[in-house]
Amino acid sequence: MQKEVNALAWMSTSDFFEEFCLQISKAVQGQFSSTLIPVFNLTGTVVHTNLGRASLPAEAVESMVTAATHATNLEYDLSSGKRGDRDSHLERAICEMTGAEAATVVNNNAAAVLLVLNTLALNKEVIISRGELVEIGGAFRIPDVMESAHCTLREIGTTNRTHLKDYAAAISDDTGLLMKVHTSNYEIRGFTNSVPESELSKLAQERDIPFVSDLGSGSLVDLRQFNLPYEPTVSDTVEMGADLITFSGDKLLGGPQAGIIVGKRELIERVKSNPLKRALRVDKITLAALLAVINIYKDPDRLESRLPMLADLARPVAEIEKIAARVIVPISERLVEKAVVTMQTCKSQIGSGALPLDLMESRALCITPIAEKGKTDEALQRLSSAFRALPKPVIGRVSDGRLLFDLRCLRDVDEFLGQLDDLSGLD
Numbered sequence: 213m214q215k216e217v218n219a220l221a222w223m224s225t226s227d228f229f230e231e232f233c234l235q236i237s238k239a240v241q242g243q244f245s246s247t248l249i250p251v252f253n254l255t256g257t258v259v260h261t262n263l264g265r266a267s268l269p270a271e272a273v274e275s276m277v278t279a280a281t282h283a284t285n286l287e288y289d290l291s292s293g294k295r296g297d298r299d300s301h302l303e304r305a306i307c308e309m310t311g312a313e314a315a316t317v318v319n320n321n322a323a324a325v326l327l328v329l330n331t332l333a334l335n336k337e338v339i340i341s342r343g344e345l346v347e348i349g350g351a352f353r354i355p356d357v358m359e360s361a362h363c364t365l366r367e368i369g370t371t372n373r374t375h376l377k378d379y380a381a382a383i384s385d386d387t388g389l390l391m392k393v394h395t396s397n398y399e400i401r402g403f404t405n406s407v408p409e410s411e412l413s414k415l416a417q418e419r420d421i422p423f424v425s426d427l428g429s430g431s432l433v434d435l436r437q438f439n440l441p442y443e444p445t446v447s448d449t450v451e452m453g454a455d456l457i458t459f460s461g462d463k464l465l466g467g468p469q470a471g472i473i474v475g476k477r478e479l480i481e482r483v484k485s486n487p488l489k490r491a492l493r494v495d496k497i498t499l500a501a502l503l504a505v506i507n508i509y510k511d512p513d514r515l516e517s518r519l520p521m522l523a524d525l526a527r528p529v530a531e532i533e534k535i536a537a538r539v540i541v542p543i544s545e546r547l548v549e550k551a552v553v554t555m556q557t558c559k560s561q562i563g564s565g566a567l568p569l570d571l572m573e574s575r576a577l578c579i580t581p582i583a584e585k586g587k588t589d590e591a592l593q594r595l596s597s598a599f600r601a602l603p604k605p606v607i608g609r610v611s612d613g614r615l616l617f618d619l620r621c622l623r624d625v626d627e628f629l630g631q632l633d634d635l636s637g638l639d
């Protein structure tokens with residue numbers, strides 16, 4: 213700032229004053245500008261938790277703005293003029309989509325699991341297969357969540373094989389519920405056995421205890437219609453008789469961060485009367501976005517064009533190749549003598565613990581730094597940090613001494629190319 217002010221010394225008084233104000237305003241803006249900014253996700257992981265997961269459709273954004281800038285009937289029943297229930301707005305739409313009796317919404321799926329466990333199995337045992345004790349992204353680990361919810365983990369079976377008789381033998385007066393957790397980010401292959409939801413719900417019903425299924429991603433539609441791998445849908449799981457089902461709002465649903473709980477009305481009512489529900493509930497803005505996204509599902513034919521997450525997942529390779537063809541020359545020219553840029557086939561993944569082994573064919577820009585022997589790593593670091601330092605940072609992934617930009621999620625090509633001139637720090 214001092215430097216700029218000194219440089220103003222020769223100006224006329226009015227110019228000086230104008231320029232001085234401009235510099236002050238810039239300095240103040242710099243001080244208060246947000247640290248949370250948009251980035252280009254070229255990592256090849258579509259639903260990337262560290263990059264904020266799903267991008268919302270325009271309809272959801274519009275609903276959020278309306279909810280944020282107005283008073284709303286969030287918890288107000290317009291027909292009776294009395295206090296209403298914030299879950300009522302979503303409940304009908306979710307139940308229609310999933311065939312469930314009742315539904316409620318909380319801050320995220322981790323909160324949904326915690327709330328369900330704490331409501332139905334406080335100081336009791338939760339029976340779960342050894343093969344399903346998953347850790348999702350470090351902070352969410354099933355054994356730890358059980359402990360926080362004040363439940364006792366009762367693991368049964370073995371890592372690779374668990375049978376119905378293992379569940380049956382573990383049920384006692386101390387049992388709070390039977391639980392099945394989607395293994396999300398890993399798969400056990402080979403000599404394996406797990407018990408299908410339909411059999412677990414039958415057993416649970418016979419022994420009069422609830423059966424809870426944590427789906428993790430929880431798709432509302434069969435993804436095979438978009439040439440994507442099969443992922444159990446929420447309605448399949450409802451049909452198989454799970455008493456409560458938990459899933460995320462911002463994974464395969466493509467909505468805002470939220471955790472959705474659907475299932476038997478009596479159990480949902482118990483969940484809603486847990487004091488923790490108040491602490492974990494969603495605000496009107498999230499609710500507005502989620503409602504808009506779920507409404508989009510009512511028109512399945514237009515889903516792919518209206519839901520950005522699904523558009524990215526289902527983007528045809530031919531379209532990704534066209535994007536590659538547009539960007540490869542400008543990037544090569546910009547990096548001339550610094551790096552060699554080629555196009556290569558690569559695999560994108562869905563991310564966020566959905567279908568970890570099912571990869572989608574894609575195309576990447578492969579940027580190999582030109583450096584003296586022994587200095588490749590350093591050059592690679594310089595290259596990736598230069599792209600990360602752009603006004604809209606470009607996040608790729610480093611593999612085998614090269615920087616890869618998977619182009620599946622590159623939507624605004626002009627914006628991407630437009631900032632190449634700002635690349636610096638490459639020398």
Ligand SMILES: *Cc1c(COP(=O)(O)O)cnc(C)c1O
Nearest residue numbers: 320321322394396428429460565
């Ligand atoms: C992702 C996931 C969670 C946690 O969901 P968040 O939306 O990240 O809170 C819980 N259980 C399973 C099986 C998951 O895949």
